[in-house]
Amino acid sequence: MNYQSPISPGRSWYEDTAGPRPEYPALDGDRTCDVVIIGGGFTGLSAATHLAKAGTSVVLIEAYRFGDGASGRNGGQLGTGQRAWAEDLEAEYGLSRAKALFDLAEEAKAHLLDFAAINQIDIDYMPGQLSVAHKPRYADDYKAHAEILANRFSYPHISFMDVKETAERLGSTAYFGGTRDTGTGHIHPMKLVIGTARVARQAGAQLFEKTPSTGIVSAGGKVMVSTPRGTISAQKCLIALNAHGGTLEPVSAAHIMPIGSFIGATVPLGVDSNVLPGGESVDDSRFVVRYFRKSRDGRLLFGGREVYGVNDPKDIHIHIRRQIAELYPALGDVEITHGWGGYVGITVPRKPFVREVMPNVISAGGYSGHGVMLSNFFGKLYAETVTGNRDRLKLIEDLKIPPFPGGRRFRAPLLFLALNWFALRDRI
Numbered sequence: 159m160n161y162q163s164p165i166s167p168g169r170s171w172y173e174d175t176a177g178p179r180p181e182y183p184a185l186d187g188d189r190t191c192d193v194v195i196i197g198g199g200f201t202g203l204s205a206a207t208h209l210a211k212a213g214t215s216v217v218l219i220e221a222y223r224f225g226d227g228a229s230g231r232n233g234g235q236l237g238t239g240q241r242a243w244a245e246d247l248e249a250e251y252g253l254s255r256a257k258a259l260f261d262l263a264e265e266a267k268a269h270l271l272d273f274a275a276i277n278q279i280d281i282d283y284m285p286g287q288l289s290v291a292h293k294p295r296y297a298d299d300y301k302a303h304a305e306i307l308a309n310r311f312s313y314p315h316i317s318f319m320d321v322k323e324t325a326e327r328l329g330s331t332a333y334f335g336g337t338r339d340t341g342t343g344h345i346h347p348m349k350l351v352i353g354t355a356r357v358a359r360q361a362g363a364q365l366f367e368k369t370p371s372t373g374i375v376s377a378g379g380k381v382m383v384s385t386p387r388g389t390i391s392a393q394k395c396l397i398a399l400n401a402h403g404g405t406l407e408p409v410s411a412a413h414i415m416p417i418g419s420f421i422g423a424t425v426p427l428g429v430d431s432n433v434l435p436g437g438e439s440v441d442d443s444r445f446v447v448r449y450f451r452k453s454r455d456g457r458l459l460f461g462g463r464e465v466y467g468v469n470d471p472k473d474i475h476i477h478i479r480r481q482i483a484e485l486y487p488a489l490g491d492v493e494i495t496h497g498w499g500g501y502v503g504i505t506v507p508r509k510p511f512v513r514e515v516m517p518n519v520i521s522a523g524g525y526s527g528h529g530v531m532l533s534n535f536f537g538k539l540y541a542e543t544v545t546g547n548r549d550r551l552k553l554i555e556d557l558k559i560p561p562f563p564g565g566r567r568f569r570a571p572l573l574f575l576a577l578n579w580f581a582l583r584d585r586i
Contacts, residue, residue, distance in 0.1 A: 198225075199227050233461045236343055284451075338438070415562050507560070
């Protein structure tokens with residue numbers, strides 16, 4: 159079935175290589191449950207799984223198909239720690255709290271890999287990540303970062319790479335040093351989405367696709383979520399829409415902004431290619447970050463966030479090929495078999511947003527490009543709050559996340575100007 163997501167341009171390579179993608183019914187009729195979840199991405203499906211396994215009755219609704227948002231279309235990189243560097247969190251919150259946030263993210267990494275292994279979900283895990291400096295003056299920051307993680311955050315898996323080592327591991331001379339992290343890696347995200355939905359259903363969660371929420375009302379200790387063909391009555395609600403919240407709930411919309419992210423997949427490069435010979439994933443120091451990796455079959459999956467206003471997938475191919483050629487001139491004419499886009503939810507300080515936005519309704523999102531690892535774990539942490547332990551999720555709820563300036567009318571134009579300014583700054 160050649161299904162095309164109605165909310166994102168281009169058919170992804172993930173969709174064509176994930177294997178069978180089961181369809182779930184649309185909600186038809188009213189339901190009553192303990193917890194209703196809005197959003198069928200990593201956060202929502204993970205929460206549904208852990209709640210159902212704990213004996214909680216849960217109904218999850220998704221407006222489109224599971225994985226149509228960022229969860230099924232992202233770069234697949236796990237990363238280490240939070241999106242903000244550990245030393246930056248230390249400067250803002252002190253070492254003790256920064257260490258707690260770092261350790262929570264490391265637990266998230268272990269949880270994802272353990273969850274996949276225990277539930278026999280083949281997520282195409284490949285180890286290693288390179289973080290590289292696109293300007294010479296940034297190299298010292300990466301060297302200091304590796305030392306800080308080892309000495310103050312007890313993370314021994316990261317090491318500094320000089321210019322020579324960076325070029326050897328990348329197969330490109332476009333960067334000026336960076337770090338190599340052997341304690342993390344990258345995955346096939348759509349396989350994780352499909353597998354998590356399977357586990358959630360087997361645990362007893364009621365899952366519905368093509369069922370948008372048309373409103374939320376919290377009153378009298380009950381939460382009512384309306385849909386086109388039925389209303390769900392619950393004790394609690396999790397909003398797990400990230401970049402796709404729209405106008406459903408105003409507090410989340412004020413704090414989480416969607417920005418476009420675009421990826422291209424090349425043909426297999428062949429065994430004699432010098433591109434990423436170690437198989438690591440890569441992210442660079444640009445504010446408008448470039449991220450890339452090789453798949454198991456040797457394709458280069460290359461992503462970059464730009465404000466293109468792309469609707470035609472052919473335009474994605476053009477922009478991605480240009481960026482690939484800047485790093486790998488020999489690939490200037492490489493065939494790109496897939497080009498796709500999606501939307502990432504970001505916050506002003508690039509920290510995740512978790513907040514009780516109305517009585518008994520918690521919203522989680524704004525992972526700012528670090529969501530593969532964090533969102534799955536936040537679903538688990540939400541399940542813990544329902545069963546009585548809110549302490550660990552509270553660590554995230556207490557982060558300072560200001561709203562985007564400009565209100566609903568002006569925040570999108572202001573963000574457009576800001577991103578283009580930073581994109582220009584990346585080039586000079």
